[in-house]
Amino acid sequence: MSNKVPLKIALVGCGRVADKHLKAFNYLAKNNKKHGKRAELIALIDPFPQARERILSGYKFVKNKTTEKCNNDPTGGKNAGQYIQQFDSIEDLFATNLNDVNEKPDIVAITTPSSQHYTQAKLALENDCHVFIEKPIAMKLEHAQELQILAGQYNKKIVIGHIYRYFPVIGLVAQDIVQGMFGKPLYGTVSVRWGHDQAYYDQAAWRGTREHDGGAIMNQSIHALDLMHWLLGEPDLISVKGAISTQIHQMESEDLGFGIFELADNRWLMLEGTTNTEPTRQEASFFVRLTQGDIKAGISSGKISFSVFDSNGKQLKKWYIKREITQRIKTEGFSYLLQMGNPHTAIYIDLIDSIFHDRQPLADVVSGVKSLELVLALYQDAGVEL
Numbered sequence: 191m192s193n194k195v196p197l198k199i200a201l202v203g204c205g206r207v208a209d210k211h212l213k214a215f216n217y218l219a220k221n222n223k224k225h226g227k228r229a230e231l232i233a234l235i236d237p238f239p240q241a242r243e244r245i246l247s248g249y250k251f252v253k254n255k256t257t258e259k260c261n262n263d264p265t266g267g268k269n270a271g272q273y274i275q276q277f278d279s280i281e282d283l284f285a286t287n288l289n290d291v292n293e294k295p296d297i298v299a300i301t302t303p304s305s306q307h308y309t310q311a312k313l314a315l316e317n318d319c320h321v322f323i324e325k326p327i328a329m330k331l332e333h334a335q336e337l338q339i340l341a342g343q344y345n346k347k348i349v350i351g352h353i354y355r356y357f358p359v360i361g362l363v364a365q366d367i368v369q370g371m372f373g374k375p376l377y378g379t380v381s382v383r384w385g386h387d388q389a390y391y392d393q394a395a396w397r398g399t400r401e402h403d404g405g406a407i408m409n410q411s412i413h414a415l416d417l418m419h420w421l422l423g424e425p426d427l428i429s430v431k432g433a434i435s436t437q438i439h440q441m442e443s444e445d446l447g448f449g450i451f452e453l454a455d456n457r458w459l460m461l462e463g464t465t466n467t468e469p470t471r472q473e474a475s476f477f478v479r480l481t482q483g484d485i486k487a488g489i490s491s492g493k494i495s496f497s498v499f500d501s502n503g504k505q506l507k508k509w510y511i512k513r514e515i516t517q518r519i520k521t522e523g524f525s526y527l528l529q530m531g532n533p534h535t536a537i538y539i540d541l542i543d544s545i546f547h548d549r550q551p552l553a554d555v556v557s558g559v560k561s562l563e564l565v566l567a568l569y570q571d572a573g574v575e576l
């Protein structure tokens with residue numbers, strides 16, 4: 191592992207969410223005035239060549255485009271950032287004798303079906319790489335906990351694709367909550383109405399299955415659970431009442447779920463999560479009550495709204511927006527403003543910074559373990575065999 195910019199990234203899985211990673215790669219491979227070129231894509235891994243080719247064609251920093259697999263092609267890596275190696279599997283990537291430091295990834299980004307995250311992340315850690323794992327971190331709690339231990343043993347960072355933590359303003363609000371600006375968190379409620387039609391579940395065999403994906407709670411609501419748990423001060427889970435149902439989709443897992451979580455220090459969280467709503471009007475709404483203020487946020491058809499009130503009833507929304515924009519321009523420059531709608535870019539910026547400053551990223555491995563714990567506890571109470 192070189193730990194020198196630009197860091198080399200290998201992308202494992204070239205499906206839907208990989209597009210958001212691609213947008214981040216195109217941003218980070220540009221020569222930023224303040225940071226230079228921070229990262230570059232060096233390998234694409236997917237069993238389907240056409241999936242790799244799709245991502246390759248969207249990456250702006252490759253001259254020598256090819257659909258050929260690398261197989262340690264002696265020309266590969268000679269011009270780092272110009273030749274993208276391609277592999278069918280992560281095992282092939284690490285089995286290949288990657289001699290040239292430019293061919294070895296520093297970061298492995300895992301965007302495969304959820305049940306594969308654990309084994310692929312483990313292999314990446316064992317091969318001296320930092321890891322970006324799409325949510326959920328794993329499907330089993332013991333696997334997530336093992337990844338946490340391994341990251342510590344190998345001294346590697348793990349960041350989870352918990353995008354809500356990286357939405358504009360959220361980080362500043364969370365920081366102020368931690369510093370006690372709004373008093374003590376009391377409770378939160380969150381609704382995730384993330385409608386999907388049957389075609390969404392039918393597009394791949396892994397979707398909607400218990401083993402590989404889970405349903406509205408594990409797949410769609412885990413982001414919200416992570417965010418709410420964070421804003422509530424990350425208290426331990428005491429107990430949960432969970433209920434799930436499969437109402438309108440042909441799938442093994444739930445398309446509707448509810449959870450009431452009792453958390454340490456008398457904090458509470460209520461969740462409604464569903465994919466039964468209208469797919470063209472996906473929305474999530476959040477409310478957190480603190481002893482000295484409350485926070486409301488929402489995302490509806492891609493549009494973000496929020497309000498923050500202090501104990502005097504003063505609306506702090508404009509103040510937060512100004513702070514956010516000023517900070518982003520200061521740390522990243524104006525070019526970042528076009529990335530505000532792609533939280534994956536912010537996740538990579540945080541991960542890279544965490545590597546160089548040896549600190550934990552915001553959506554660290556602990557957040558991955560905690561959010562999975564909440565989901566699995568809800569499932570267990572609802573009678574799902576885990």
Ligand SMILES: NC(=O)c1ccc[n+]([C@@H]2O[C@H](COP(=O)([O-])OP(=O)(O)OC[C@H]3O[C@@H](n4cnc5c(N)ncnc54)[C@H](O)[C@@H]3O)[C@@H](O)[C@H]2O)c1
Pocket residue numbers: 202203204205206207208235236237238241278279280301302303304306324325326351352353394409
């Ligand atoms: N953070 C987010 O906002 C977000 C959004 C969507 C999905 N996700 C998560 O990302 C993951 C992928 O979701 P998706 O919608 O992109 O799925 P997808 O089915 O569109 O893509 C998965 C890709 O992985 C490839 N793949 C399968 N097995 C592989 C293997 N062994 N090695 C390499 N590639 C392999 C498939 O060919 C496919 O191209 C899931 O875990 C999902 O929960 C996160």
